Amino acid sequence: DTAFVIELITAILSRGHEVYIAVDGKPIRKQINRHYKENRKHTYNIRENMPPLLAELNMYKRIHIHYNPELEADDVIFTLNALLPGKKVIVTSDNDMLQCLGCDTIIDMGKQVVDIMSYPSQFNEKFHEVPIAKLPMYRAIVGDASDNIGAAIARFPHKLAAMFVTSLNMNQI
Numbered sequence: 001d002t003a004f005v006i007e008l009i010t011a012i013l014s015r016g017h018e019v020y021i022a023v024d025g026k027p028i029r030k031q032i033n034r035h036y037k038e039n040r041k042h043t044y045n046i047r048e049n050m051p052p053l054l055a056e057l058n059m060y061k062r063i064h065i066h067y068n069p070e071l072e073a074d075d076v077i078f079t080l081n082a083l084l085p086g087k088k089v090i091v092t093s094d095n096d097m098l099q100c101l102g103c104d105t106i107i108d109m110g111k112q113v114v115d116i117m118s119y120p121s122q123f124n125e126k127f128h129e130v131p132i133a134k135l136p137m138y139r140a141i142v143g144d145a146s147d148n149i150g151a152a153i154a155r156f157p158h159k160l161a162a163m164f165v166t167s168l169n170m171n172q173i
Helices: 002-014 028-032 046-057 073-083 095-100 119-127 132-142 158-167
Strands: 019-023 063-067 088-091 105-108
Touching (some): 073 088, 073 095
Parallel strands (some): 019 063
């Protein structure tokens, strides 16, 4: 809902913060796997609402809109998080963004705010105590239903995948 987005951004701006907006391009993952995100059902077409929304937001100072035609917004956000100095808050409901958590980054998921200290208590059960840095490998093994990506090996036990990735020394790979 564009009104919700504008209200949220206006509230953030009123507190003196900069706002960085990442816009989805056409992901290469879709070219590799035509079923990527095919399972998602939307009640409205955000692509129709995006141009007027971006035009309105572009009029505000301290709003930075980032777009790469070959990247999803997630990829842009991850890159911005790594490049921008200082404390950051990522506003998203996407679990993929949890891998951005760090001493200078928190995730506002709407109903909960997650930082590196609260991550274990909020997500240990869901991700079987997999550390933040190893979430991408864990999710690559068990799959990601929200993106319509199946497990690397069908019915691979999630606890076993967690034990495997947790025991890996990523510096030697």
